[in-house]
Amino acid sequence: GQNIDQPTEMTATEGAIVQINCTYQTSGFNGLFWYQQHAGEAPTFLSYNVLDGLEEKGRFSSFLSRSKGYSYLLLKELQMKDSASYLCAGMDSNYQLIWGAGTKLIIKP
Amino acid sequence: GAVVSQHPSWVICKSGTSVKIECRSLDFQATTMFWYRQFPKQSLMLMATSNEGSKATYEQGVEKDKFLINHASLTLSTLTVTSAHPEDSSFYICSAETGHDYNEQFFGPGTRLTVL
Numbered sequence: 001g002q003n004i005d006q007p008t009e010m011t012a013t014e015g016a017i018v019q020i021n022c023t024y025q026t027s028g029f030n031g032l033f034w035y036q037q038h039a040g041e042a043p044t045f046l047s048y049n050v051l052d053g054l055e056e057k058g059r060f061s062s063f064l065s066r067s068k069g070y071s072y073l074l075l076k077e078l079q080m081k082d083s084a085s086y087l088c089a090g091m092d093s094n095y096q097l098i099w100g101a102g103t104k105l106i107i108k109p
Numbered sequence: 110g111a112v113v114s115q116h117p118s119w120v121i122c123k124s125g126t127s128v129k130i131e132c133r134s135l136d137f138q139a140t141t142m143f144w145y146r147q148f149p150k151q152s153l154m155l156m157a158t159s160n161e162g163s164k165a166t167y168e169q170g171v172e173k174d175k176f177l178i179n180h181a182s183l184t185l186s187t188l189t190v191t192s193a194h195p196e197d198s199s200f201y202i203c204s205a206e207t208g209h210d211y212n213e214q215f216f217g218p219g220t221r222l223t224v225l
Contacts, residue, residue: 033213042202042216043153087152097214101152 002026004100006088011106012078020073020086020103028093032071034062035087037102043087046073075105083107112136113205115217122193123225130188130220132203138183139205143214144176147200159186193224 003025012018024032031050035043049055049064049071061074073086085102092098112135122128132142141160145153157178159165165178177189186205190197200221204214 035216040200040219040221042204042219044216045213048213096155096158099152099155104150 002090002092002098004088004090004098006086006100006103008101009104009106011108012075014078014080014107014109016078017074017076018078018105020075020088020105022071022073022088022100024069024071024088024090024098024100026090026092026098029066030091030093030095032062032064033089033091033097034060034071034073035089037085037087039084046086078107080107080109111205111207111213111215113139113203113215113217115203115220117220118218119221119223121223121225124194125192127189127191128193128222130190130201130203130222132186132188132205132217134184134205134215137205137207139186139207140183141206142180142186143204143206144178144186144188145202145204147202147219153202156188190222193222195224198222198224 006022033048034046036046037043047062049062054063059076064071085104087102088100089097114133116131144156147153155168156171157165157167159178159180161180161183167173180186200219202219203217
């Protein structure tokens, strides 16, 4: 079956760095997405990886290892506004997104 | 670019009534639109995929006669929750796909439905 696993909740300190891990099992693979979702709002796109390696975009970076079925989202210089849920989603061979349950990130001053 | 709107943002209705939610792509033509439901502290659950001019494809366990989807144009899809019951109370989110790049989905702001 298809499955996305990510931690339920993480806590980090303002100004620090946090890494949110995601492992995936999909029928075929057409890329791995990360979305940010603030409470009561719709998800917003953060990153997309389809090749192995690290993609850096400002304070956020995303890594993919296809052989390990593993990705992580790295957030640097954490700000209070980064408190949100971070959703990992894998795209299968039918271009359908398989969603993880999300990781709630709590930022403390 | 790639803005998706939803209307209404929130709705409260009585049990047994029907509610229509609109999803519009404002600055692009969406080849495909998706309807999701999200319960508190849970992930997005895909309900159905709709393509303009054709019948929606429903996910297993989603009643097509209860959740009517119409994708009348490349910029508008509607979800009608018929004979709503309290268990239908949820956050309904639509997304639209441009068909470009890597099939990135752009999400609407969501509609919070409360059925009394």
